[in-house]
Amino acid sequence: MKKNKVQGFIFLIPMLVIVGTFYGMIIWNFIIAFTGWEVLLPTWKFVGLENFYRLFELRRFWINIKNNFLWLIFFIAPTSFVGFVLAYLFTNLRRGEHLLRQIFLFPMALSFVINGTLWAWMYDPSSGLINSILRRIGVNTLGLGWIALPNTAIYCMIFSAFWQYMGFALVIYLGAIRGLSSAMVEAAAMDGASKFTILFRIIFPNVGHATLICTTMLAITTMKVFDLVWIMTQGGPGVSTEVLPYLMYRLTFSSRDIGMGAATSIVILIFSAMIVIPYSLWALKKWVII
Amino acid sequence: MTDQRFRIISVVVIAIMAVIWLMPVYTLFNTSFKTQAEVAEQSYISPPKRLQLANFIQAFKALKIGLRNSIIISSVATFLCIFLGSLAAYSLTKFNFRFAIPVFFSIVMVTFLPYQIILIPITHILMTLRLLNSYAGLILIYVILNSPMAALITATFFMKVPVDLEEAAALDGCPPFTFYLKILVPVSLPGVVAATILVFVQIYNEFLLGIVLTRGPDVKPVMPFLAELKGTEIAQWHIQMAGALITSLIPVAVFAFLGRYFISGLMAGYGKG
Numbered sequence: 001m002k003k004n005k006v007q008g009f010i011f012l013i014p015m016l017v018i019v020g021t022f023y024g025m026i027i028w029n030f031i032i033a034f035t036g037w038e039v040l041l042p043t044w045k046f047v048g049l050e051n052f053y054r055l056f057e058l059r060r061f062w063i064n065i066k067n068n069f070l071w072l073i074f075f076i077a078p079t080s081f082v083g084f085v086l087a088y089l090f091t092n093l094r095r096g097e098h099l100l101r102q103i104f105l106f107p108m109a110l111s112f113v114i115n116g117t118l119w120a121w122m123y124d125p126s127s128g129l130i131n132s133i134l135r136r137i138g139v140n141t142l143g144l145g146w147i148a149l150p151n152t153a154i155y156c157m158i159f160s161a162f163w164q165y166m167g168f169a170l171v172i173y174l175g176a177i178r179g180l181s182s183a184m185v186e187a188a189a190m191d192g193a194s195k196f197t198i199l200f201r202i203i204f205p206n207v208g209h210a211t212l213i214c215t216t217m218l219a220i221t222t223m224k225v226f227d228l229v230w231i232m233t234q235g236g237p238g239v240s241t242e243v244l245p246y247l248m249y250r251l252t253f254s255s256r257d258i259g260m261g262a263a264t265s266i267v268i269l270i271f272s273a274m275i276v277i278p279y280s281l282w283a284l285k286k287w288v289i290i
Numbered sequence: 291m292t293d294q295r296f297r298i299i300s301v302v303v304i305a306i307m308a309v310i311w312l313m314p315v316y317t318l319f320n321t322s323f324k325t326q327a328e329v330a331e332q333s334y335i336s337p338p339k340r341l342q343l344a345n346f347i348q349a350f351k352a353l354k355i356g357l358r359n360s361i362i363i364s365s366v367a368t369f370l371c372i373f374l375g376s377l378a379a380y381s382l383t384k385f386n387f388r389f390a391i392p393v394f395f396s397i398v399m400v401t402f403l404p405y406q407i408i409l410i411p412i413t414h415i416l417m418t419l420r421l422l423n424s425y426a427g428l429i430l431i432y433v434i435l436n437s438p439m440a441a442l443i444t445a446t447f448f449m450k451v452p453v454d455l456e457e458a459a460a461l462d463g464c465p466p467f468t469f470y471l472k473i474l475v476p477v478s479l480p481g482v483v484a485a486t487i488l489v490f491v492q493i494y495n496e497f498l499l500g501i502v503l504t505r506g507p508d509v510k511p512v513m514p515f516l517a518e519l520k521g522t523e524i525a526q527w528h529i530q531m532a533g534a535l536i537t538s539l540i541p542v543a544v545f546a547f548l549g550r551y552f553i554s555g556l557m558a559g560y561g562k563g
Binding site (some may be wrong): 004005007008009011012014015016018019021022023024025026028029032086089090092093094100102103104105106107109110111112113114117118119120121122124127129132133135163167168171172175195220223224226227230231245248249252253258261262265266268269272273276277279280281283284 | 296297299300301303304307308311312314317318321329330332333334335374375377378380381382384385387391393394395396397398399400402403404406407408409410411412414415433434435437438441460465466467470491494495496497498502513516517520525527530531533534537538541542544545546549552553556557
């Protein structure tokens with residue numbers, strides 16, 4: 001048995017190295033953020049919070065923060081809500097559930113690059129699909145610039161991500177609703193509760209774990225939307241659709257300001273950790289119980 | 291509202307939403323088969339007069355190196371991720387190590403943290419190792435970033451394998467690695483397939499590392515190529531759409547044939563067991 005344990009530990013070593021490397025790189029990133037850089041070479045001189053001060057002085061940085069919050073609000077809530085309601089409607093289907101579920105879920109298998117290419121065309125003000133259809137039914141599309149206008153661009157982008165991820169929310173909620181005891185719902189129906197009441201007063205409070213999974217995963221997704229921004233608008237018009245990962249890329253690889261890029265990474269790390277650490281602790285309990 | 295009426299309303303709402311969801315895909319298909327003159331008419335719903343396969347040939351020419359690179363990189367990296375990940379999952383779920391839970395926790399964290407936070411160190415490591423712009427470099431980074439997820443998903447499936455099976459194998463003198471290869475993996479095959487699909491699609495769809503870690507076209511994955519196609523073929527929507535369609539063939543095929551595993555992998559990965 002003892003010999004087996006040694007072998008079992010050997011199986012784990014590559015993963016320990018991998019995970020260790022990941023955490024090592026996080027620490028490395030901290031070192032970079034707190035030291036000075038010349039072109040691409042570290043000076044290894046401790047500069048304290050200077051990189052952060054320079055970052056916080058950028059108006060662009062605060063626009064990025066605001067945009068990240070817009071993503072959190074206008075992406076997570078609608079995606080989860082529509083997914084939840086649709087999942088409830090799905091429980092009424094007698095047939096075709098598998099196919100229909102695939103229709104809503106498959107966009108998730110596409111990359112943000114493909115999604116962005118497709119939707120950039122849909123939103124194109126002069127020859128895009130949406131404006132063409134609107135013109136056909138007699139709407140004046142002159143002011144409808146979609147992703148070409150600073151005040152609508154980010155919402156258009158969020159909608160394309162909604163299209164891509166709603167199926168995820170649907171599947172998570174469908175699993176959770178199926179897992180509820182039917183007796184509970186039937187009892188409520190006996191008492192004359194309306195469908196609306198059943199959905200929001202009885203089902204919703206009992207699928208809290210699904211809501212947690214769904215909102216957390218979508219929140220993490222908003223930290224990864226770099227590709228979509230790059231493809232659809234390159235952060236524009238102006239910097240109106242930039243999000244932190246995009247700013248981080250621009251500062252590091254376009255402006256070659258490694259210190260400030262690393263500082264942005266740390267801001268992203270702090271935001272992500274606030275989501276990921278509590279979620280991982282919660283998820284861990286579920287995994288270990290199984 | 292009676293149940294009957296509610297059911298009808300449900301079906302109608304779902305049907306309408308399904309049509310909306312398929313709309314972008316329909317026009318993607320439709321446009322990719324049209325000539326530029328037809329696209330200019332902006333009647334996106336009507337089908338093409340003749341199928342323009344030339345669009346696909348033009349798009350494929352621009353993407354083929356990227357497709358080759360992506361297939362090589364994704365296949366090798368996925369294999370390594372699944373192998374190393376499932377071995378670690380075996381180790382963590384079947385040997386009762388006291389440190390298993392903290393290690394598992396750190397794996398979960400790595401799975402969910404966005405890799406942008408270590409983008410600069412990644413670039414430096416590859417620069418130091420002289421692996422920038424090489425298959426080996428990209429594969430190394432993809433393995434570091436995705437094998438934790440493979441471990442996480444396979445572990446949730448390994449946990450369900452009954453202890454008796456292990457004990458019986460141990461009594462027969464079956465060494466751990468043989469048990470892993472001959473019993474554990476075959477018994478949890480759905481989990482291994484689910485992890486494979488998710489990791490493969492994730493690597494294939496990746497974009498940022500593809501642009502940061504490569505110079506020139508030699509080893510660049512397909513997603514940056516598609517992004518470039520979009521840049522060079524401005525307003526050539528039919529070519530762009532053909533390119534998007536070609537690029538999405540692999541993930542969509544995986545999803546169409548193995549969608550069931552895709553879902554079970556998602557569920558496992560996100561903590562629903």
